Amino acid sequence: MSRLLVLGHNGFVGTHVLAQARTRGDIEVAIPAADFDVRNTRSVAEVISTAAPDWILHLAAQSSVADSLKQPVETYSVNTIGTANVVSSALDSGFRGRMLFVSSADVYGSVDPSQIPIEESQATAPRNPYAASKLAAEIVCLESARRNGLDVVIARPFNHIGPGQDARFVVASFAAQIAAIAAGERPSTLAVGNLSVERDFSDVRDVVAAYFTLLERGDRGAVYNVCSGVGLQLAYVLRQLVLAARTEVKIEVDPARLRTSETPRLVGDNRKLQSLGWRPQILLSRTLKDVYEQAFSACTHANL
Numbered sequence: 192m193s194r195l196l197v198l199g200h201n202g203f204v205g206t207h208v209l210a211q212a213r214t215r216g217d218i219e220v221a222i223p224a225a226d227f228d229v230r231n232t233r234s235v236a237e238v239i240s241t242a243a244p245d246w247i248l249h250l251a252a253q254s255s256v257a258d259s260l261k262q263p264v265e266t267y268s269v270n271t272i273g274t275a276n277v278v279s280s281a282l283d284s285g286f287r288g289r290m291l292f293v294s295s296a297d298v299y300g301s302v303d304p305s306q307i308p309i310e311e312s313q314a315t316a317p318r319n320p321y322a323a324s325k326l327a328a329e330i331v332c333l334e335s336a337r338r339n340g341l342d343v344v345i346a347r348p349f350n351h352i353g354p355g356q357d358a359r360f361v362v363a364s365f366a367a368q369i370a371a372i373a374a375g376e377r378p379s380t381l382a383v384g385n386l387s388v389e390r391d392f393s394d395v396r397d398v399v400a401a402y403f404t405l406l407e408r409g410d411r412g413a414v415y416n417v418c419s420g421v422g423l424q425l426a427y428v429l430r431q432l433v434l435a436a437r438t439e440v441k442i443e444v445d446p447a448r449l450r451t452s453e454t455p456r457l458v459g460d461n462r463k464l465q466s467l468g469w470r471p472q473i474l475l476s477r478t479l480k481d482v483y484e485q486a487f488s489a490c491t492h493a494n495l
Contacts, residue, residue: 195406196221196242198229198277199250203356204293207399208248215403227251229273236280246406247290249277252325255359256297256450259321270324271331278335278343289342291406292332296349296391296416297322301454307422308391308460311347311414318454329414336412344409346402349418349459353395353478354485361425362392362479365432366486373438374490380441384448386426389456391418394473404469418459419471431476435483 195212199205200222212218221242227234229251239247252270253259259266274292281290299309300316317323335341356363361384371377401417409415433440461471 192217192219193245194219194221194243195246195248196239196244197248197250198223198227198238199248199252201225202250202252202254203353204351204395204399205250206355207353207395208250208402211396211399211403229276230268232276232280235273235276236283239277239280239286240284243284244286245288247277247281247286247288248402248406249274249290249292251277252293253321254295256319256321257359259319259324260450263320266320267324267327270321271327274328275331278331278341282335282339282341287342289344289406289409289411290332291344291346291402291409292328293346293348293402294325294329294414295322296347296418296457296459297454298326298329298347299457302456304456307456308420308458309416310460311416311463333412342411344405344411345414346405347414347416347459348398348401349391349393349416349457351393351395351398351417352482354481356395356482362428362432362482363486365429366479366482367490369432369436369438369440370483370486370490372440373436373487376490379439380443381429382443382445382448383425383429384445384450385453386429386442387424387455388453389422389424389458391420391422391458392428392475392478393417393419393471394475394478397471397473400472401464401469404464404467408467413463415464416459416461417464418461420459420461422456422458423475428475428479431479432483435480436487
Protein backbone atom coordinates (compact mmCIF):
# COMPACT_ATOMS: atom_id res chain seq x y z
CA MET A 192 0.00 0.00 0.00
CA SER A 193 1.54 3.30 -1.15
CA ARG A 194 0.51 6.60 0.40
CA LEU A 195 -0.11 9.26 -2.24
CA LEU A 196 -0.43 12.98 -1.50
CA VAL A 197 -2.36 14.72 -4.28
CA LEU A 198 -1.89 18.48 -4.53
CA GLY A 199 -4.59 19.92 -6.78
CA HIS A 200 -7.01 17.09 -6.05
CA ASN A 201 -10.13 19.17 -6.63
CA GLY A 202 -9.23 20.15 -10.20
CA PHE A 203 -10.20 18.47 -13.46
CA VAL A 204 -7.35 15.94 -13.45
CA GLY A 205 -7.26 15.57 -9.67
CA THR A 206 -10.81 14.24 -9.51
CA HIS A 207 -9.90 11.53 -12.01
CA VAL A 208 -6.76 10.70 -10.01
CA LEU A 209 -8.87 10.11 -6.91
CA ALA A 210 -11.32 7.96 -8.89
CA GLN A 211 -8.57 5.73 -10.30
CA ALA A 212 -6.82 5.46 -6.94
CA ARG A 213 -10.05 4.18 -5.40
CA THR A 214 -10.46 1.48 -8.06
CA ARG A 215 -6.86 0.26 -7.72
CA GLY A 216 -7.08 -0.60 -4.04
CA ASP A 217 -3.32 -0.46 -3.43
CA ILE A 218 -3.07 3.30 -2.87
CA GLU A 219 -3.96 5.30 0.22
CA VAL A 220 -4.71 8.88 -0.78
CA ALA A 221 -4.05 12.01 1.28
CA ILE A 222 -5.44 15.39 0.25
CA PRO A 223 -5.09 18.92 1.66
CA ALA A 224 -7.91 20.85 3.30
CA ALA A 225 -10.31 22.81 1.12
CA ASP A 226 -8.57 26.13 1.84
CA PHE A 227 -5.11 24.85 0.87
CA ASP A 228 -3.00 27.35 -1.07
CA VAL A 229 0.24 26.13 -2.60
CA ARG A 230 1.65 29.66 -2.22
CA ASN A 231 1.38 29.44 1.57
CA THR A 232 4.71 28.01 2.73
CA ARG A 233 3.48 27.05 6.19
CA SER A 234 0.38 25.34 4.82
CA VAL A 235 2.41 23.32 2.31
CA ALA A 236 4.88 22.25 4.99
CA GLU A 237 2.09 21.14 7.34
CA VAL A 238 0.32 19.14 4.63
CA ILE A 239 3.44 17.22 3.60
CA SER A 240 4.60 16.64 7.16
CA THR A 241 1.18 15.37 8.25
CA ALA A 242 0.61 13.17 5.20
CA ALA A 243 4.08 11.53 5.34
CA PRO A 244 3.59 10.30 1.76
CA ASP A 245 5.49 7.78 -0.33
CA TRP A 246 4.50 9.70 -3.46
CA ILE A 247 3.60 13.33 -4.14
CA LEU A 248 1.59 14.15 -7.25
CA HIS A 249 1.86 17.89 -7.80
CA LEU A 250 -1.06 19.04 -9.95
CA ALA A 251 -1.82 22.32 -8.19
CA ALA A 252 -1.61 25.10 -10.77
CA GLN A 253 -3.13 28.05 -12.55
CA SER A 254 -3.70 26.09 -15.75
CA SER A 255 -5.34 28.51 -18.16
CA VAL A 256 -3.21 30.12 -20.87
CA ALA A 257 -5.84 32.85 -21.34
CA ASP A 258 -5.84 33.65 -17.63
CA SER A 259 -2.03 33.71 -17.59
CA LEU A 260 -2.03 36.44 -20.24
CA LYS A 261 -4.38 38.51 -18.07
CA GLN A 262 -2.68 37.71 -14.74
CA PRO A 263 0.96 36.75 -15.37
CA VAL A 264 2.23 37.59 -11.86
CA GLU A 265 -0.40 35.42 -10.19
CA THR A 266 0.41 32.62 -12.64
CA TYR A 267 4.11 32.72 -11.72
CA SER A 268 3.22 32.92 -8.05
CA VAL A 269 1.05 29.78 -8.15
CA ASN A 270 2.97 27.70 -10.66
CA THR A 271 6.60 28.57 -9.94
CA ILE A 272 6.74 29.85 -6.37
CA GLY A 273 4.13 27.30 -5.36
CA THR A 274 6.27 24.50 -6.76
CA ALA A 275 9.33 25.87 -4.97
CA ASN A 276 7.30 25.70 -1.74
CA VAL A 277 6.42 22.06 -2.41
CA VAL A 278 10.01 21.09 -3.17
CA SER A 279 11.45 22.95 -0.18
CA SER A 280 8.81 21.62 2.22
CA ALA A 281 9.25 18.06 0.99
CA LEU A 282 12.99 18.19 1.62
CA ASP A 283 12.57 19.86 5.01
CA SER A 284 10.11 17.15 6.08
CA GLY A 285 12.60 14.40 5.28
CA PHE A 286 10.57 13.15 2.31
CA ARG A 287 12.39 10.29 0.62
CA GLY A 288 9.69 9.14 -1.79
CA ARG A 289 8.98 10.17 -5.36
CA MET A 290 7.43 13.39 -6.58
CA LEU A 291 5.75 13.70 -9.96
CA PHE A 292 5.59 17.28 -11.18
CA VAL A 293 2.98 17.86 -13.87
CA SER A 294 4.32 20.47 -16.26
CA SER A 295 2.95 21.10 -19.76
CA ALA A 296 3.82 20.45 -23.39
CA ASP A 297 3.22 24.17 -23.85
CA VAL A 298 6.83 24.68 -22.72
CA TYR A 299 7.96 23.62 -26.21
CA GLY A 300 6.35 26.64 -27.82
CA SER A 301 6.15 26.86 -31.61
CA VAL A 302 8.19 24.01 -33.06
CA ASP A 303 9.49 23.72 -36.60
CA PRO A 304 7.40 21.22 -38.61
CA SER A 305 10.51 19.12 -39.22
CA GLN A 306 10.74 18.51 -35.45
CA ILE A 307 7.19 17.17 -35.08
CA PRO A 308 6.24 14.87 -33.43
CA ILE A 309 8.03 16.55 -30.55
CA GLU A 310 10.50 14.51 -28.51
CA GLU A 311 11.48 15.29 -24.93
CA SER A 312 14.91 16.46 -26.13
CA GLN A 313 13.33 19.30 -28.12
CA ALA A 314 14.50 22.76 -27.03
CA THR A 315 11.93 24.66 -24.97
CA ALA A 316 10.63 28.08 -26.04
CA PRO A 317 7.59 29.22 -23.99
CA ARG A 318 5.27 31.69 -25.69
CA ASN A 319 3.02 32.71 -22.79
CA PRO A 320 3.28 33.20 -19.00
CA TYR A 321 1.63 29.84 -18.28
CA ALA A 322 4.24 27.93 -20.27
CA ALA A 323 7.10 30.02 -18.88
CA SER A 324 5.91 29.47 -15.31
CA LYS A 325 5.75 25.72 -15.86
CA LEU A 326 9.24 25.59 -17.35
CA ALA A 327 10.59 27.63 -14.44
CA ALA A 328 8.95 25.15 -12.06
CA GLU A 329 10.58 22.26 -13.91
CA ILE A 330 13.96 23.91 -13.36
CA VAL A 331 13.19 24.28 -9.65
CA CYS A 332 12.45 20.54 -9.42
CA LEU A 333 15.44 19.36 -11.42
CA GLU A 334 17.88 21.71 -9.64
CA SER A 335 16.78 20.19 -6.35
CA ALA A 336 17.16 16.71 -7.81
CA ARG A 337 20.77 17.48 -8.71
CA ARG A 338 21.67 19.34 -5.52
CA ASN A 339 19.59 17.59 -2.89
CA GLY A 340 18.85 14.21 -4.41
CA LEU A 341 15.08 14.79 -4.70
CA ASP A 342 13.50 11.88 -6.56
CA VAL A 343 11.40 13.79 -9.06
CA VAL A 344 9.92 12.93 -12.46
CA ILE A 345 8.56 15.53 -14.89
CA ALA A 346 5.41 14.92 -16.95
CA ARG A 347 4.70 17.12 -19.96
CA PRO A 348 1.09 16.42 -20.87
CA PHE A 349 -0.26 17.57 -24.21
CA ASN A 350 -3.94 18.50 -24.53
CA HIS A 351 -6.15 16.26 -22.42
CA ILE A 352 -9.92 16.29 -22.40
CA GLY A 353 -12.74 14.41 -20.75
CA PRO A 354 -15.74 14.62 -18.43
CA GLY A 355 -15.53 17.37 -15.83
CA GLN A 356 -13.28 19.80 -17.68
CA ASP A 357 -13.89 23.51 -17.14
CA ALA A 358 -15.61 25.29 -20.04
CA ARG A 359 -12.69 27.75 -20.15
CA PHE A 360 -10.91 25.06 -22.18
CA VAL A 361 -11.62 24.71 -25.87
CA VAL A 362 -13.26 21.27 -26.24
CA ALA A 363 -15.33 21.66 -23.07
CA SER A 364 -16.37 25.11 -24.31
CA PHE A 365 -17.48 23.68 -27.65
CA ALA A 366 -19.47 20.94 -25.89
CA ALA A 367 -21.18 23.38 -23.52
CA GLN A 368 -22.20 25.69 -26.36
CA ILE A 369 -23.46 22.85 -28.57
CA ALA A 370 -25.40 21.34 -25.65
CA ALA A 371 -27.10 24.70 -25.04
CA ILE A 372 -28.02 24.91 -28.73
CA ALA A 373 -29.40 21.34 -28.70
CA ALA A 374 -31.43 22.14 -25.57
CA GLY A 375 -32.92 25.19 -27.25
CA GLU A 376 -31.33 27.59 -24.79
CA ARG A 377 -29.41 29.67 -27.29
CA PRO A 378 -29.29 30.45 -31.01
CA SER A 379 -27.61 27.93 -33.30
CA THR A 380 -24.47 30.05 -33.73
CA LEU A 381 -21.30 28.65 -32.17
CA ALA A 382 -18.51 31.13 -31.30
CA VAL A 383 -15.04 29.73 -32.03
CA GLY A 384 -11.41 30.79 -32.27
CA ASN A 385 -8.78 29.48 -34.68
CA LEU A 386 -9.93 26.03 -35.84
CA SER A 387 -6.87 25.35 -38.00
CA VAL A 388 -4.54 24.73 -35.06
CA GLU A 389 -3.52 21.11 -34.61
CA ARG A 390 -3.36 19.48 -31.19
CA ASP A 391 -2.55 16.11 -29.67
CA PHE A 392 -5.62 15.09 -27.64
CA SER A 393 -5.69 12.40 -24.96
CA ASP A 394 -8.47 11.26 -22.68
CA VAL A 395 -7.86 12.49 -19.13
CA ARG A 396 -8.34 8.93 -17.85
CA ASP A 397 -5.45 7.74 -20.01
CA VAL A 398 -3.38 10.69 -18.79
CA VAL A 399 -4.02 9.75 -15.16
CA ALA A 400 -2.99 6.17 -15.90
CA ALA A 401 0.23 7.58 -17.34
CA TYR A 402 0.87 9.53 -14.12
CA PHE A 403 0.59 6.35 -12.05
CA THR A 404 2.98 4.64 -14.48
CA LEU A 405 5.51 7.45 -14.00
CA LEU A 406 5.20 7.32 -10.21
CA GLU A 407 5.85 3.59 -10.30
CA ARG A 408 8.32 3.13 -13.15
CA GLY A 409 9.61 6.48 -14.43
CA ASP A 410 13.33 7.24 -14.32
CA ARG A 411 14.49 9.64 -11.63
CA GLY A 412 15.11 13.13 -13.03
CA ALA A 413 13.60 12.27 -16.42
CA VAL A 414 11.05 14.16 -18.52
CA TYR A 415 8.19 12.34 -20.25
CA ASN A 416 5.70 13.49 -22.84
CA VAL A 417 2.17 12.34 -22.04
CA CYS A 418 0.28 12.29 -25.32
CA SER A 419 -1.46 10.20 -27.96
CA GLY A 420 1.08 10.89 -30.71
CA VAL A 421 -1.74 11.85 -33.11
CA GLY A 422 -2.43 15.40 -34.24
CA LEU A 423 -5.96 16.62 -35.02
CA GLN A 424 -7.21 20.01 -36.12
CA LEU A 425 -9.75 21.66 -33.86
CA ALA A 426 -12.08 21.82 -36.85
CA TYR A 427 -12.20 18.01 -36.91
CA VAL A 428 -12.84 17.73 -33.17
CA LEU A 429 -15.64 20.30 -33.45
CA ARG A 430 -17.27 18.36 -36.30
CA GLN A 431 -17.27 15.19 -34.20
CA LEU A 432 -18.96 17.00 -31.32
CA VAL A 433 -21.63 18.40 -33.65
CA LEU A 434 -22.24 14.90 -35.03
CA ALA A 435 -22.55 13.55 -31.49
CA ALA A 436 -25.15 16.22 -30.71
CA ARG A 437 -27.15 15.56 -33.89
CA THR A 438 -28.11 19.21 -34.07
CA GLU A 439 -27.65 21.99 -36.59
CA VAL A 440 -24.89 24.45 -35.72
CA LYS A 441 -23.62 27.58 -37.47
CA ILE A 442 -19.91 28.28 -36.93
CA GLU A 443 -18.80 31.87 -36.35
CA VAL A 444 -15.26 33.07 -35.59
CA ASP A 445 -15.09 35.25 -32.45
CA PRO A 446 -12.10 37.65 -32.63
CA ALA A 447 -11.94 37.68 -28.81
CA ARG A 448 -11.08 33.98 -28.91
CA LEU A 449 -8.08 34.43 -31.23
CA ARG A 450 -4.62 34.50 -29.64
CA THR A 451 -1.67 36.34 -31.12
CA SER A 452 0.75 33.84 -29.56
CA GLU A 453 -1.12 30.70 -30.71
CA THR A 454 1.10 27.69 -31.39
CA PRO A 455 -0.07 26.35 -34.78
CA ARG A 456 0.84 22.68 -34.30
CA LEU A 457 1.60 20.74 -31.11
CA VAL A 458 1.94 16.97 -31.48
CA GLY A 459 4.07 14.79 -29.24
CA ASP A 460 6.19 11.67 -29.44
CA ASN A 461 5.14 9.24 -26.69
CA ARG A 462 7.65 6.42 -27.30
CA LYS A 463 9.58 7.14 -24.10
CA LEU A 464 6.42 6.76 -22.00
CA GLN A 465 5.33 3.70 -23.96
CA SER A 466 8.67 2.05 -23.12
CA LEU A 467 7.41 1.89 -19.52
CA GLY A 468 4.39 -0.16 -20.58
CA TRP A 469 1.76 2.59 -20.88
CA ARG A 470 -0.58 2.73 -23.86
CA PRO A 471 -3.59 4.99 -24.52
CA GLN A 472 -6.77 2.94 -24.17
CA ILE A 473 -9.70 5.28 -24.81
CA LEU A 474 -10.77 6.23 -28.34
CA LEU A 475 -11.37 9.91 -29.10
CA SER A 476 -14.91 9.11 -30.19
CA ARG A 477 -15.74 7.80 -26.72
CA THR A 478 -14.08 10.78 -25.05
CA LEU A 479 -16.03 13.30 -27.10
CA LYS A 480 -19.28 11.37 -26.53
CA ASP A 481 -18.67 11.43 -22.76
CA VAL A 482 -17.81 15.14 -22.82
CA TYR A 483 -20.89 16.07 -24.82
CA GLU A 484 -23.29 13.89 -22.83
CA GLN A 485 -22.09 15.40 -19.56
CA ALA A 486 -22.45 18.92 -20.98
CA PHE A 487 -25.98 18.18 -22.21
CA SER A 488 -26.95 16.57 -18.91
CA ALA A 489 -25.67 19.62 -16.99
CA CYS A 490 -27.58 21.89 -19.35
CA THR A 491 -30.92 20.07 -19.02
CA HIS A 492 -30.64 19.51 -15.25
CA ALA A 493 -30.05 23.24 -14.74
CA ASN A 494 -33.52 23.84 -16.12
CA LEU A 495 -35.35 21.39 -13.87
